[in-house]
Amino acid sequence: MNGKLEHVVLAYSGGLDTSVAIPWIREHYGAEVTTLTVNVGQEGELGDALERARANGAREALFVDARETLAEEFLFPALKANCLYQGTYPLSTALARPLIVRHLVNAALRHKADAVAHGCTGKGNDQVRFDLGVQTLAPHLRVVAPVREWNMNRADEIAYAAEHRLRIHVKPESPYSVDENLWGRSIEGGVLEDPGSPPPEEVFQWTGHPDLWPREPEEVTVGFVRGTPERLDGRSLAPVPLIQELNRRAGAHGVGRIDHVEDRVVGIKSRETYECPAALVLVAAHQSLESLVLSRDVLSFKSMVERRYSEVVYDGLWYSPLREALSAFVEDTQSTVTGEVRLRLFQGSARVVGRSSPYSLLSHRLATYGRDSTFRQDASEGFIHLFGLAPKLAYAKRRASGTPSGEGEETAAPRAVSPATPP
Ligand code: ARG
Numbered sequence: 514m515n516g517k518l519e520h521v522v523l524a525y526s527g528g529l530d531t532s533v534a535i536p537w538i539r540e541h542y543g544a545e546v547t548t549l550t551v552n553v554g555q556e557g558e559l560g561d562a563l564e565r566a567r568a569n570g571a572r573e574a575l576f577v578d579a580r581e582t583l584a585e586e587f588l589f590p591a592l593k594a595n596c597l598y599q600g601t602y603p604l605s606t607a608l609a610r611p612l613i614v615r616h617l618v619n620a621a622l623r624h625k626a627d628a629v630a631h632g633c634t635g636k637g638n639d640q641v642r643f644d645l646g647v648q649t650l651a652p653h654l655r656v657v658a659p660v661r662e663w664n665m666n667r668a669d670e671i672a673y674a675a676e677h678r679l680r681i682h683v684k685p686e687s688p689y690s691v692d693e694n695l696w697g698r699s700i701e702g703g704v705l706e707d708p709g710s711p712p713p714e715e716v717f718q719w720t721g722h723p724d725l726w727p728r729e730p731e732e733v734t735v736g737f738v739r740g741t742p743e744r745l746d747g748r749s750l751a752p753v754p755l756i757q758e759l760n761r762r763a764g765a766h767g768v769g770r771i772d773h774v775e776d777r778v779v780g781i782k783s784r785e786t787y788e789c790p791a792a793l794v795l796v797a798a799h800q801s802l803e804s805l806v807l808s809r810d811v812l813s814f815k816s817m818v819e820r821r822y823s824e825v826v827y828d829g830l831w832y833s834p835l836r837e838a839l840s841a842f843v844e845d846t847q848s849t850v851t852g853e854v855r856l857r858l859f860q861g862s863a864r865v866v867g868r869s870s871p872y873s874l875l876s877h878r879l880a881t882y883g884r885d886s887t888f889r890q891d892a893s894e895g896f897i898h899l900f901g902l903a904p905k906l907a908y909a910k911r912r913a914s915g916t917p918s919g920e921g922e923e924t925a926a927p928r929a930v931s932p933a934t935p936p
Contacts, residue, residue, distance in 0.1 A: 518544040520626040521657055524617050524643070525550050525574070527562030529681055530632040533670045534659040535569045536677045538630060542657065546630075549575045549620045553583050553609045554695030554753070556718075560682075568680040573624075577616050580695060584752035587612055587831075588696050588792075593740040593850075594822040594843045595800050601773045602785065603792035604826050605697030610639060611831035614646030621654055628655035635661040639692075641778050642829035649832045689716060695756045697769070697789030708774050708784040719764040719788040723861075726767045730859035732866070733762060735798045737854070740847030742795055759791035767861035769793050778828050794863045798854035801865040806849045806872045818842055 521538050525531045525548035535546050548566040552559060566574035587608045596604050617629045629647055633640035640658060647656050665673060674681050688703030700716045714722055736744030742755055750758065763769060769790030775783055803812065822839045830836055852870025856863050878887040 518542040518628045520545045521628045521630050522547045522621045522626045523630040532681045537659050545572045547573045551613045552578045554580050555693040565680050580753045594819045596823045598823045598827045603789045606692045607827050609694045610642035618651045630657040638778050645829045696792045700786045712786045720767045730857045734855045740850040756791045763790035763794045766858040768863045801868050806870050
């Protein structure tokens with residue numbers, strides 16, 4: 514086929530696609546296959562992935578627990594940027610890919626492999642993130658994407674697996690493609706492909722059934738230090754357990770469901786369904802704390818940076834000068850993002866109900882309508898006069914030259930309207 518390879522390191526999830534990929538790579542490229550399984554907090558799957566990799570012909574089966582690094586170096590930096598792609602998706606899958614790529618490349622270098630492989634299809638964003646990441650970090654490595662190259666459907670894959678006596682978990686036929694990590698769970702395919710029909714309850718696993726959502730609200734307090742969440746209800750927690758606890762507690766109340774028509778990098782629109790309880794709670798909390806401690810102009814400028822940051826991450830450009838520059842700006846804004854945020858979890862929603870910070874810019878004496886106000890209301894008149902000076906002048910000019918805009922007839926010339934005569 515596409516030339517021989519010596520040794521390929523395959524990103525191995527333990528699922529059907531990547532299990533079939535092991536003998537397929539050996540046959541098509543004549544290469545030895547080493548698998549690498551990265552724990553990014555996926556709940557299901559992992560199980561006996563390592564034994565399965567070896568049973569299916571891997572020369573060696575490597576494993577990395579990358580959860581802590583994922584949280585510290587990818588999720589929390591993105592949280593500081595309130596990352597929500599298209600205002601909606603907290604980028605769970607997108608944030609884990611560059612970390613998996615880093616481990617894949619490191620393993621390939623250590624084991625002197627000449628290529629890496631992944632199980633992405635040719636229609637999604639993940640292939641872009643893998644290919645671009647590898648090409649950036651280690652341009653000498655070839656990237657093999659068996660699923661993109663072979664023409665097998667699920668039935669063909671199962672037949673191929675039987676022929677090669679592979680050890681696979683053929684789960685009861687599921688039409689869904691699922692990807693999980695600490696920051697969320699993505700579900701695609703099957704009836705979800707119709708953006709007009711509501712997702713069936715069966716696709717949700719982290720957010721329980723609505724019948725089971727508690728009838729009473731629950732409060733949770735998140736404590737941030739310089740933009741990083743460090744406490745829940747006053748208890749210090751490391752990043753991974755903090756995210757896990759929030760996924761569990763908010764998920765139990767149905768918080769985290771996302772139904773999004775998303776624009777993929779490859780130009781396709783697709784309906785995407787997610788469960789991201791911790792991510793949505795933390796972004797809401799972090800945003801709310803920032804509204805208390807950041808100035809209006811920084812908030813406004815930062816929101817532009819956040820949007821671009823989210824697109825860069827989505828597009829697979831984590832390892833790029835732009836992402837690093839945006840990150841540097843975001844980091845710089847976080848020095849006062851310290852404080853506590855209270856949220857109420859109830860029936861699918863997480864609502865901020867309080868926030869406090871030693872760096873709060875909210876001055877009671879300025880904002881209060883009470884007697885102790887120090888705000889000089891008499892200064893407002895002059896302020897408003899100058900604040901609107903330029904637009905007022907421009908408007909007057911245009912009116913004088915007979916090209917008024919946005920001026921309804923009624924403002925131009927007030928006249929009596931008889932209620933009896935329709936216009
Ligand atoms: N649409 C999301 C993204 O591009 C999720 C992709 C999930 N991947 C999967 N193999 N199911 O980030």
